[in-house]
Structures are given as structure tokens and as C-alpha cells.
Amino acid sequence: MRHEVVIAGAGPGGVATAVAILRADPSLRGRVLLCDRARFPRPKPCGGGLTGHVDEALAALGLELTVPSFPSPRAIVRYGAMAREVGLARPVNVVRREEFDASLVAQARDLGAEVRESTAITDFTVEEGCVRVALPSGAIETRILVGADGAGSLVRKRLVGHRSGTDGPRPIRFFRAELPARGAATDAMLYDFTPMVDGLRGYLWVFPVPGDRINVGLMHSPQVSRTGAELATLCRARLLDHGIQLGAAPLRGWPAWGYHPASPVAGPRLCTVGDAAGIDGLTGEGIAVALEHGVLAGAAIANALATGDFSFSGYRKALRRATVGRELALDRWLAKLLYGPGYRRWLSLVLCDPEVLDLYAARVSGTLVLADRKLTLVAALLRHLAASSSRQRSLRDSARPLSLPSGCGRIPCTNSGCCPSARR
């Protein structure tokens, strides 16, 4: 068998898996095949925020950030007239995904992965002793097939079956555009929850990117059903609050499946990483997740090749128990609160309790594992419930539906009267 491992998709998840396998066993040089249907650099809709444990994951893999990035040292969380600014202990680098992903592919190639671009995996069958993978040039055999093929993953579909998502039939939705800053850029990452008053269950983002440009978009959790047209309209209209005009170009939406600890992520001779295994249901982030999954998949694959046990029976538990799985499980739970019917209560916790915002900021900048601080979070929740009614009143007053005049329209907002703990 020429290729011990075939990886569908050469995004961060696929590259991380290939590199982790080659680091574990350099004798596999040339025998790990990364196939991608695209040619790099390829377009990739993304906010480009290298949040969470990206630095650690890149270091663990011996990969480097070699492309231009915009280091953002602070974040602003906003809801209507209320805004909180928080410093990031470690600046979050914002990159252009087409550049970042191409640089990772080049590094994987240098380390001995065979990369075939413009090569889509169209089908596969798990057989006795191998997986038969259909490529445009004909079928090849391999011992293991990795699904790193993103949100529409072929491997995921086979593992999850007819259910498209374990949490329900609807995915998380994203809309995104990149445009010249035209004075709208600051060095802060803006997370604006104001559109929740219009029915969004998520946030609008404005991130700075290199070259005096901004990356803007919207994430919507599937807890409430909204059409693509509704979300696109909302995105355009609420960006105007920030003086950002998207123009007439149509806004395209992208789906992604949130991580669920019980969702199948592996089967005999198969495993998934990154978006194919599920992303963060609270923030929609997945670059760090994909890299961290790759590290874990690489270890599981190296073990399978060494022992001959290709069942991957412990893989789901390994993902779940690792830092990445614990953070995703916690964020899934937080998403149920924040994007559920009582969203004002939990949003006011984020906006009014400086400790909670600091904790989450540290999780975003990757300097803390939030899952290790659950007790602190629960204490904050209890503290908050006691003070809840007055805080929720402040929040109710601070955002207006789109048809009414909205907020102060500027960031950061200095309307701290409604919350004495506001920082400027």
C-alpha cells in the first residue's frame, strides 16, 4: 500500500493531522497523502482570528505563523448602548485564511506530506484490511482515511448517518465579507450582540486585518430558525450602526456543525478532525480546534499503525477529555444559555460582571483553560442571579429593534451609567 494514511482536506485540521503523524514517525515521509479539492491559496470564508490555543498547537506541531497578521490587543463586547472593553493578555493575531492555510500546506509538504491539490475525494468504502478511496484519477487503497474535509465532510456524513447534526437538523450559520477599513478599523476585535434584539442568536463581528482592511460578519446559532435572507439583511443593516456599508454585492452564507460530545467522530479505519468533528457552538471558532484535533488524531493514527488496531474506539473519548473537548463541551452549554430564550439574563452577566468577561477574554486569547475554572463561573452565575433583575432592566433599555433608533452607534460606548462596573 503506497499511502498508509489519506487525509481528505488540507485546511488546518488536515495539515495538523499530517504533520502530527510525520512528527510521530518520520519514516512515513511520502506515505501520508493530503488531498484537497481546491488549489492553494484557496478562498476560505473566515474571521481569521487565531483565538484560543492556536499558539500552543502550532508549537506542539513545530509549525510557524509565517504570514502577515494583525495583533489585536483588546476586545469590545457590545449590546446596544452598553459596551465593555477588555484587554487580551496575549494579543489575538488576525490573519487572511487564504494566506495562512497556504503557508501551512507548504510547511506540511516540506515535512514530507504528499499534497495533491485540485483532487476531490468523491467516495470511499471501508473494506477488509483497507479503505478504498475514489479520486478523479481512480481509486487508491490506504489503511486509514481522515475526514478533514470541513463542514460538508463526506466522512462525517457517513459516520453521523442521516442525522445532519447531533443537536438537530440545523447548522450554525455564518455570513462574512472583507473590505477596506475606510476609517472603521481600530485595533480591537468587536463582538456586537445587539442584533439579538432582532432575533439573531449570535453576534456580529468586526475584526481588523492586515493592510488597513476589516473582516466583518455574523454568526447565528441554530437554536432559533432564521432564513439566510433574514440573516443577510440583518448583517448589512447592523453593520451600518458601525458606519460599514457592504454595498450591493450579495452576501453568501456558510454552515458549520457545532461540537457535540456524543457525536460520532470515528469508526473503523476512519476519523474526523476540525469542522468535520464539530466547532465551537458559542463563538463559531474552529481554527485552534482543528489544529488541536490534528494533534490528537496524529497520536491516535500513529498508535493504530503501531498496534494494528484500526478501530479508533477510544478516539471520541480522547477528543472529549482533551483540553479542546472540555472547552467545546463548556461552550456548548454556555451557548444553550446565551442563545436560549432567557438570553438577556446571560448577556447581562457577560456585560455586567467584569470577572466573567475577564475569564472569557483569557480563554479567547488562549492564556487560560476556562473548563478549569467552572467553579468560578458557577459562583459568578449565582452572584448574577441575585442581582439579575436590575441588570436585565439595564440591558432591556440599552438595545432597540432595528426599526427603532439603535444604541449610540459608536464604539466603545461610554454609557456606563447603566452599569457601575463599566471600564473605559
Ligand SMILES: Cc1cc2nc3c(=O)[nH]c(=O)nc-3n(C[C@H](O)[C@H](O)[C@H](O)COP(=O)(O)OP(=O)(O)OC[C@H]3O[C@@H](n4cnc5c(N)ncnc54)[C@H](O)[C@@H]3O)c2cc1C
Ligand atoms: C465566515 C466564517 C468565519 C469564521 N471565523 C473564524 C475565526 O475568526 N476564528 C476561528 O478560529 N474560526 C473561524 N471560523 C471557523 C474556521 O474557519 C473553521 O473552523 C476552520 O477552517 C476549520 O478547519 P478545517 O481544516 O477543519 O476545515 P477547512 O478549513 O474548511 O478545510 C477543509 C478543506 O477540505 C477541502 N475539501 C472539502 N471537501 C473535500 C473533498 N471531498 N475532497 C478533498 N478536499 C475536500 C476544502 O477545499 C478545504 O480546503 C469561521 C468560519 C466561517 C464560515
